[in-house]
Amino acid sequence: MFVRIVSVPDGKLLLKFDNHSDWIFATAWAKTTDIPKMTATANKGGRTNRAAVPEDTQHLLSTGRDAAIKLVISDSGSFVDDINTHTSAYRAMVRHPNENQVLVGGDDGVPRIYQVFRTKPRTMNQEDHNLIRAFDKLPGQINAVAFSPDGKNIVVGGEGGEVRIYRVSDGMKLATFNGTAEVVFTIAYRPDGKQIAVGGLDGKIRLLNADSASLITAFEPVKVEKRAAAVH
DSSP states (O other), X not given: OOEEEEOTTTOOEEEEEOOOSSOEEEEEXXXXXXXXXXXXXXXXXXXXXSOOOOTTOOEEEEEETTOOEEEEETTTOOEEEEOSOOOSOEEEEEEOSSSSEEEEEETTOOOXXXXXXXXXXXXXXXXXXXXXXXXXXXXXXXXXXXXXXXXXXXXXXXXXXXXXXXXXTTOXXXXXXXXOOSOEEEEEEOTTSSEEEEEETTSOXXXXXXXXXXXXXXXXXXXXXXXXXXXX
């Protein structure tokens, strides 16, 4: 239930904070610029209910089994906001390559994109103000999510082995790959955006065409041998 920030050169623990009430499965840095201003729909007295934060402040997001996507100031661990309504436990999160947005997926099988910084005051009605788009529900739990390098598409995968590619602008499903027949654990785009790498329970890496989700090749990076359990 702790998030730790560690210095890469020397392994020194820089910060530890415990804003979550359950296991944490994913973290992401937020951009330090382009923090939007709150809209004119301010609460009484002309003030909003989001603390003012300098634009050059580094932020960190974390999410997990408690269904919260939490935003903190990374230098101090100070809590800033829960950026979402607590809809589902989330297993995966990744930041948009160009915008202050994050893609999440988890137990309910629905990929969602949220804006990081709230632009409307929170009310007692619990509106999901930061939600930009929710996509079609997958057959099972989502374990892996990724943005294309240009941020125009997303790819998601999880239990059941299904991998889907969606267009961000309108939520349209562009392609589906069903060739793993196993659980998908990790997904990544090639830097040029032309291929997608998928890894899962069967130990194979599959390279897919990023436009059609068709299989290009599959290989075992490490040979895994199955052995029968010893009988005593």
